[in-house]
Amino acid sequence: MRGFEYAQRTLVRGGLVALGVVLLMGLGSALYGVTAVQQVVEPMGIDLRTPRILHTTFASAWIVLVGMSACVGWLGEQGPLGRGEKLALGGALTLFGAAGLGVLATVPLGLVSGREYLGFHPLLAVPILLGWLLLAGVFFRRALPGLFGRPVYVLMWAVGFVFFVVTFCEQYAWLLPEVFNDPIVDRRLQWKATGTLVGAVNLFVYGTALYLGEKLGTDPDVARSPRAFALFALGLLNSFTNFAHHTYHLPQSHTVKWIAFVVSMSEVLVLFVVLHGIVKQLSLSGGAARLLLVASKWWTAAIIASAVLLSIPPLNALVHGTWVVPGHAMGAMIGIDSMVLLAFVAWRLGETSPLRAHILLLNIALFGFVAWLHIAGLADGMARIDADPAAITAFAYRPAWLRTWLYPVLAVLGTGTALGLAALWWRWMPKAWSGRLSPGEPRS
Numbered sequence: 001m002r003g004f005e006y007a008q009r010t011l012v013r014g015g016l017v018a019l020g021v022v023l024l025m026g027l028g029s030a031l032y033g034v035t036a037v038q039q040v041v042e043p044m045g046i047d048l049r050t051p052r053i054l055h056t057t058f059a060s061a062w063i064v065l066v067g068m069s070a071c072v073g074w075l076g077e078q079g080p081l082g083r084g085e086k087l088a089l090g091g092a093l094t095l096f097g098a099a100g101l102g103v104l105a106t107v108p109l110g111l112v113s114g115r116e117y118l119g120f121h122p123l124l125a126v127p128i129l130l131g132w133l134l135l136a137g138v139f140f141r142r143a144l145p146g147l148f149g150r151p152v153y154v155l156m157w158a159v160g161f162v163f164f165v166v167t168f169c170e171q172y173a174w175l176l177p178e179v180f181n182d183p184i185v186d187r188r189l190q191w192k193a194t195g196t197l198v199g200a201v202n203l204f205v206y207g208t209a210l211y212l213g214e215k216l217g218t219d220p221d222v223a224r225s226p227r228a229f230a231l232f233a234l235g236l237l238n239s240f241t242n243f244a245h246h247t248y249h250l251p252q253s254h255t256v257k258w259i260a261f262v263v264s265m266s267e268v269l270v271l272f273v274v275l276h277g278i279v280k281q282l283s284l285s286g287g288a289a290r291l292l293l294v295a296s297k298w299w300t301a302a303i304i305a306s307a308v309l310l311s312i313p314p315l316n317a318l319v320h321g322t323w324v325v326p327g328h329a330m331g332a333m334i335g336i337d338s339m340v341l342l343a344f345v346a347w348r349l350g351e352t353s354p355l356r357a358h359i360l361l362l363n364i365a366l367f368g369f370v371a372w373l374h375i376a377g378l379a380d381g382m383a384r385i386d387a388d389p390a391a392i393t394a395f396a397y398r399p400a401w402l403r404t405w406l407y408p409v410l411a412v413l414g415t416g417t418a419l420g421l422a423a424l425w426w427r428w429m430p431k432a433w434s435g436r437l438s439p440g441e442p443r444s
């Protein structure tokens with residue numbers, strides 16, 4: 001393993017490969033609903049399960065790998081890589097690569113967990129967890145001394161590393177018969193673990209935004225400000241409570257639901273303030289990275305609205321299980337997380353062009369896509385209220401306009417979003433794989 005810089009570049013490469021899979025499978029999922037497409041793929045035995053599992057699995061991989069590359073960048077600033085660290089880092093990256101290839105090879109063969117999230121075969125969780133522990137070991141060896149005196153992004157990554165391990169293991173509680181045999185306990189644990197896993201991953205994204213803000217900005221204290229620490233504290237608290245708004249339809253006290261609502265809302269509000277603070281101190285020459293951070297700020301504002309929809313119990317009941325859920329998930333994971341991570345990739349790969357028109361068109365397509373998923377989901381939820389239960393599974397209760405336009409519009413706006421992201425991917429993949437840090441280059 002060559003130095004930290006090479007490890008960072010390898011994580012960026014892995015993240016971009018994962019994004020490529022996300023886009024292909026996202027397209028597959030979006031086009032699958034169009035009758036003409038279904039008539040072609042169904043006789044070939046292709047169903048929606050494979051694209052969905054690969055889409056959501058590699059969506060998490062894209063976010064985690066690029067979030068980690070920022071963290072490895074910071075590790076590199078703490079001094080050259082030691083011999084033991086080289087082995088650990090090399091081992092971690094190899095295990096992640098093997099797990100990724102394993103998922104790609106096994107899911108299309110139907111070797112899956114059958115779960116809503118982490119749908120790949122549970123055996124593949126082993127290399128992911130081992131790789132994670134190896135990387136966490138390298139991180140804590142350098143970050144622990146004087147941890148509380150370090151910029152807040154180091155604290156965010158530290159908590160993210162620990163939380164991921166806890167929630168990732170919790171995700172597999174269903175392997176225990178006493179959990180698997182009790183659907184309520186199983187559902188509660190699954191959604192609690194998923195909510196907390198999202199919280200852990202968010203801490204890597206927030207850390208990356210603050211680390212990049214420090215690199216690109218003029219305010220050396222942007223990652224030591226009280227609002228940055230407020231975001232850290234709320235992100236931490238929300239990791240414990242946000243599960244509640246994933247489980248409204250399971251028996252639990254209303255107090256828990258309202259605590260989750262207040263904490264989630266505060267977190268998104270403070271995130272908006274922090275991103276505003278980061279963007280404000282960025283020099284205008286920040287190019288594409290700056291524009292992408294500006295986009296993530298405004299997406300945070302937009303997600304506040306979507307989160308309100310999902311967090312108020314009666315509204316949650318209305319939209320649960322509808323297209324609002326993927327709309328909210330993708331609004332947050334593309335609009336906030338991916339814009340921050342694309343900004344980091346643009347900076348790391350030395351993107352010099354501001355790409356204004358491109359970033360604007362991407363965000364317009366994404367806005368249309370997310371808005372349509374919310375409109376379709378809300379219309380579905382409303383029409384479902386008085387529907388005959390027998391009509392629910394076949395969506396026979398759907399208004400005619402929704403039956404006609406749901407999938408064609410989803411396919412068009414989804415494709416627009418995919419093309420917007422793919423154009424950046426196409427521009428940056430060659431940069432990520434060539435030059436001094438390319439795999440083929442001799443050691444420098």
Ligand code: HEM
Nearest residue numbers: 026027029030052059326329330333334338414415417418
């Ligand atoms: C970085 C980009 C993307 C990320 C991070 C992402 C993430 C996700 C996530 C997490 C879900 C699952 C939501 C849930 O049910 O809880 C999802 C579902 C979905 N995504 Fe994406 N997505 C991305 C891009 C796209 C694109 C470009 C398209 C369209 C071409 C797309 C189409 C879909 C569809 C159709 C679903 C619903 C699948 C189903 O439940 O059957 N995604 N996405």
